Amino acid sequence: MKIPEQVQRLAIVVGVLLAVVLIGRFVLLPSRLVARELHQTATIEREVVKPVRYAGSTACADCHDDVVVKKAKGYHKGLACEGCHGPAVKHAEDPGAVKPAAPRDRKFCPVCHAYDPARPTGFPQINVTAHNPLKPCITCHNAHDPVPPRTPRDCAACHGQIERTKAVSSHALLACTTCHATPEQHKRSPRRATPSKPETREFCGGCHAADAPLKTGAIKDAPKVDLGTHGRSYPCWQCHYPHLPEGRS
Amino acid sequence: MNPETAAGLYELLEQVTGYIYPNEIEIHWSILIVAYPYLTGLVAGAFILASLVKVFNVKEVQPVYRLSLLTALAFLLVAPMPLLLHLGRPERFYEILLTPNPTSAMAMFGFVYAWYLMGVLLLEIWFEFRRDLVVLAQQARPPLRWLYAALSLFSKDISDGALAFDRKAIRAITVIGIPSAFLLHGYVGFIFGSVKANPWWSSVLMPLVFLMSAIVSGIALVVFLYMVLTALRRQPIDMACLDKVTSYLFYAVIVDFSLEALDFIHRLYESEESVGILAKLITDKLFMSLFVLQILLGMFIPLGILVLAKSSRRFNDDLRKLLYFTAVILIQLGIFATRWNVVIGGQLFSKSFRGLMTYKMEVMGIEGLAVTIVVLVLPFVILAAFVRLLPTQRLAEREAAGAAALSGGSR
Numbered sequence: 001m002k003i004p005e006q007v008q009r010l011a012i013v014v015g016v017l018l019a020v021v022l023i024g025r026f027v028l029l030p031s032r033l034v035a036r037e038l039h040q041t042a043t044i045e046r047e048v049v050k051p052v053r054y055a056g057s058t059a060c061a062d063c064h065d066d067v068v069v070k071k072a073k074g075y076h077k078g079l080a081c082e083g084c085h086g087p088a089v090k091h092a093e094d095p096g097a098v099k100p101a102a103p104r105d106r107k108f109c110p111v112c113h114a115y116d117p118a119r120p121t122g123f124p125q126i127n128v129t130a131h132n133p134l135k136p137c138i139t140c141h142n143a144h145d146p147v148p149p150r151t152p153r154d155c156a157a158c159h160g161q162i163e164r165t166k167a168v169s170s171h172a173l174l175a176c177t178t179c180h181a182t183p184e185q186h187k188r189s190p191r192r193a194t195p196s197k198p199e200t201r202e203f204c205g206g207c208h209a210a211d212a213p214l215k216t217g218a219i220k221d222a223p224k225v226d227l228g229t230h231g232r233s234y235p236c237w238q239c240h241y242p243h244l245p246e247g248r249s
Numbered sequence: 250m251n252p253e254t255a256a257g258l259y260e261l262l263e264q265v266t267g268y269i270y271p272n273e274i275e276i277h278w279s280i281l282i283v284a285y286p287y288l289t290g291l292v293a294g295a296f297i298l299a300s301l302v303k304v305f306n307v308k309e310v311q312p313v314y315r316l317s318l319l320t321a322l323a324f325l326l327v328a329p330m331p332l333l334l335h336l337g338r339p340e341r342f343y344e345i346l347l348t349p350n351p352t353s354a355m356a357m358f359g360f361v362y363a364w365y366l367m368g369v370l371l372l373e374i375w376f377e378f379r380r381d382l383v384v385l386a387q388q389a390r391p392p393l394r395w396l397y398a399a400l401s402l403f404s405k406d407i408s409d410g411a412l413a414f415d416r417k418a419i420r421a422i423t424v425i426g427i428p429s430a431f432l433l434h435g436y437v438g439f440i441f442g443s444v445k446a447n448p449w450w451s452s453v454l455m456p457l458v459f460l461m462s463a464i465v466s467g468i469a470l471v472v473f474l475y476m477v478l479t480a481l482r483r484q485p486i487d488m489a490c491l492d493k494v495t496s497y498l499f500y501a502v503i504v505d506f507s508l509e510a511l512d513f514i515h516r517l518y519e520s521e522e523s524v525g526i527l528a529k530l531i532t533d534k535l536f537m538s539l540f541v542l543q544i545l546l547g548m549f550i551p552l553g554i555l556v557l558a559k560s561s562r563r564f565n566d567d568l569r570k571l572l573y574f575t576a577v578i579l580i581q582l583g584i585f586a587t588r589w590n591v592v593i594g595g596q597l598f599s600k601s602f603r604g605l606m607t608y609k610m611e612v613m614g615i616e617g618l619a620v621t622i623v624v625l626v627l628p629f630v631i632l633a634a635f636v637r638l639l640p641t642q643r644l645a646e647r648e649a650a651g652a653a654a655l656s657g658g659s660r
Contacts, residue, residue: 004414006379009402010372025347034347086251101251108255111262118267118603 053087060088063095067144074145084108084143109137121161122190124148151187158190162243169244179203179242201227204236266533267604276596276608278335279616280589284624285331286437286459287588288324291628293434293460294467295321296370296426298494303423309493315641316478317471318374323632325366330624332358334615354440365433369426376418380407381644396638434463441591448523449530449595454512461505466584468498469577476574478636488566492559495573499555502580506548526602534597534605538586547583551576 003011025034032038060081061068071077082088088100103109106128115125124146132140140149148157155176156163166172176182176195185193198204206212210224225231231239240246261274299317301307333339350356382401386394435456442455452458472494479486516524531539558564558572593608611617 004411005406006376006402006404006411006415007418009404010375013402029347036348039344039348086254101255103255107259111258116267 052089054082055087055089055092057081059092071144074147076144076146104136104138106134106136109141109143115160117161117164122158124158125160147188155182166243171242171245198237198242201233201236204240204242208236264607264609265604267599268601269599269604269606270601273599273606276593276606278592278596279608280593280610280618280621281331281335281616281624283585283588283592284621285328286434286441286592287466287585288328288331288624288628289437290434290459290463290466290584290588291470292321292325292328292365292467293430293463294465294469295324295471296430296467297464298468298471298497300423300427300430301497303420304427307493309487309489312487312490312642313471313475313494315377315639315643316475316636317467318370318377319635319639319641320471320474320628320632321467322370322374323635324628325362325370326631327624327628329358329362330627331621334620334624354443357436358440361433361436365429369422369429373419373422373426375402376415376422378639379404379415380412381640383407384644385640393638431460434460441595444595446600447595448516448521449527449598450591452512452516454508454515458505458508458512461501461508462584462587465498465501465505465580468494468501469580469584472498472573473577473581474632476570476577478641486566486570488569491570491573495555495576496559498577498580499552499559502548502552502555506552523602526598526605529605530594530598534607535590535594539590539594542586543583543590546579547586548580551579551583554579 057068057080064081068081071079071081082100084103085100088098090098091100110126110128113125114128119125137143141147152158154163159176166174166176179198180195182195183193186195202209205227207222208225209227212224214220236242265274295317298310299314299321302310302314333342336342345356345359349359351360379401382397383405384407386397386401389397438456438459441450441459442452444450472491475491475494476486516527554572554576558569558576564572597606597608598604599606613619
């Protein structure tokens with residue numbers, strides 16, 4: 001079968017292109033140039049010549065062991081020294097001549113501690129405008145072992161989101177302690193002594209069971225259900241969120 | 250921390266809501282990377298429109314066949330430019346070619362692109378234009394004569410047998426070309442859809458959504474170019490062609506919208522842990538580009554316009570042209586917004602799912618608005634050169650059409 005003229009011409013072009021590429025790649029280019037090691041070495045060299053700016057927290061511990069020990073016990077134990085004090089390799093090399101900065105104004109701490117609903121509940125958050133206006137944070141708090149200077153008055157100091165949610169719910173008038181038995185120690189070391197949570201249907205039934213006795217402070221027309229039949233045997237919070245139970249008009 | 254660093258940090262922090270990780274504050278994929286899927290989408294869409302003629306024998310679409318092919322080529326030539334300019338060291342791009350990596354999804358673009366350009370598009374265009382190039386090489390004066398002769402690879406055979414072979418070759422290439430076009434843009438969707446750490450991108454529907462929106466944008470672009478070209482040449486518009494192509498456009502928009510709606514509903518129903526931040530993302534950061542530009546201006550209004558133009562028999566040709574023209578421009582706007590929402594949107598929320606970032610577009614930098622505008626305008630310049638050099642209708646047909654117009658005009 002005769003090959004059409006146009007295919008012959010295309011074949012020549014394709015052949016020439018292929019030949020150029022193959023000869024270029026396998027004959028003309030020195031093998032060193034196409035070696036991956038060369039590119040990797042170049043990258044590593046490029047990174048290595050960059051100046052080192054951070055000393056690393058072990059360097060800090062060499063001299064400031066008292067601070068490091070203190071910090072290791074506090075809530076900031078997960079933070080690196082240079083996170084707040086800035087890159088300090090020069091200070092590590094010549095401690096006398098170069099002093100690292102320390103944030104002493106009110107601007108730095110709110111980067112993490114300003115109230116933001118996206119932050120996890122239980123994380124200490126403040127309203128920067130209302131919280132001791134104009135006072136630098138370090139007048140009351142030691143950044144290396146931050147604790148509130150006074151025991152917080154109420155739960156909202158740390159559980160702002162729950163407080164704000166509950167405030168618009170039908171449970172607004174209930175104190176947190178109505179449902180959570182809170183040891184006094186929880187206010188000082190919240191992770192060591194945790195408050196209780198209701199565990200049984202009967203707990204909610206204390207106000208909401210049809211035969212519940214009228215407790216002091218319980219609202220008379222709180223919705224009543226028959227605990228024997230309502231929602232089979234599921235715990236109440238399977239369907240109802242206690243901090244925002246579905247509203248009634 | 251020294252005062253300048255602190256001042257810089259505070260300035261950046263104003264662009265952040267909630268919690269983000271430190272390395273998320275910079276948006277790495279800029280508006281240039283928005284232009285990349287947009288351009289490749291136009292290529293795939295224009296090619297699929299062209300394939301309607303050859304594979305599915307839709308005769309009405311013939312007048313835009315060559316224009317679609319040339320559009321696909323002009324945009325394909327520019328498609329890698331955004332990627333090239335996005336490289337930190339663009340002059341080192343050849344290193345990718347020297348050390349090809351067959352297992353990297355990113356590096357796969359080189360293979361897909363080379364196959365589509367060399368194996369499909371250039372071949373089909375060459376076979377389609379070969380006869381005209383041979384004829385033009387005989388008619389034109391130097392230096393154009395040499396150019397045409399070189400472009401035809403100095404072939405001379407325009408016998409019936411040779412032309413029949415050309416037609417067969419075109420059909421075969423188009424049959425291979427359709428899956429290749431799907432591959433080209435499906436690949437771009439895959440790049441985003443396979444990022445499993447990013448809930449806004451990670452979706453198996455992504456390649457399909459990209460593909461359908463590519464078809465939408467490609468068809469809309471060819472309609473736009475066809476209308477502009479005929480207006481510049483003061484030729485009549487083939488309304489049968491325009492009606493047919495816009496019908497396909499209409500169906501493509503419907504399928505595209507359904508797929509995107511499916512994706513949306515699916516995410517909403519699955520309600521994975523990311524749903525909260527994604528809801529904030531689309532209401533806070535993407536409201537304008539998603540709800541207003543992409544869905545309202547880019548989909549609902551053009552759909553309404555197309556329904557209006559198709560449903561009423563009372564509209565004359567001129568009014569329909571106006572409606573179609575408005576619809577295709579709005580669709581382009583919408584598809585660009587689609588790409589924006591995918592590329593930029595996917596980088597505006599933190600992997601912590603607790604914070605949002607802000608994209609501040611450069612204007613003059615290498616990844617800025619000005620460069621992107623140049624990259625988006627360049628294909629039109631290349632296309633203008635193609636259209637000047639190469640006839641967008643077969644020469645014999647053009648002569649027949651010219652004669653018909655002449656006799657029509659003399660009546």
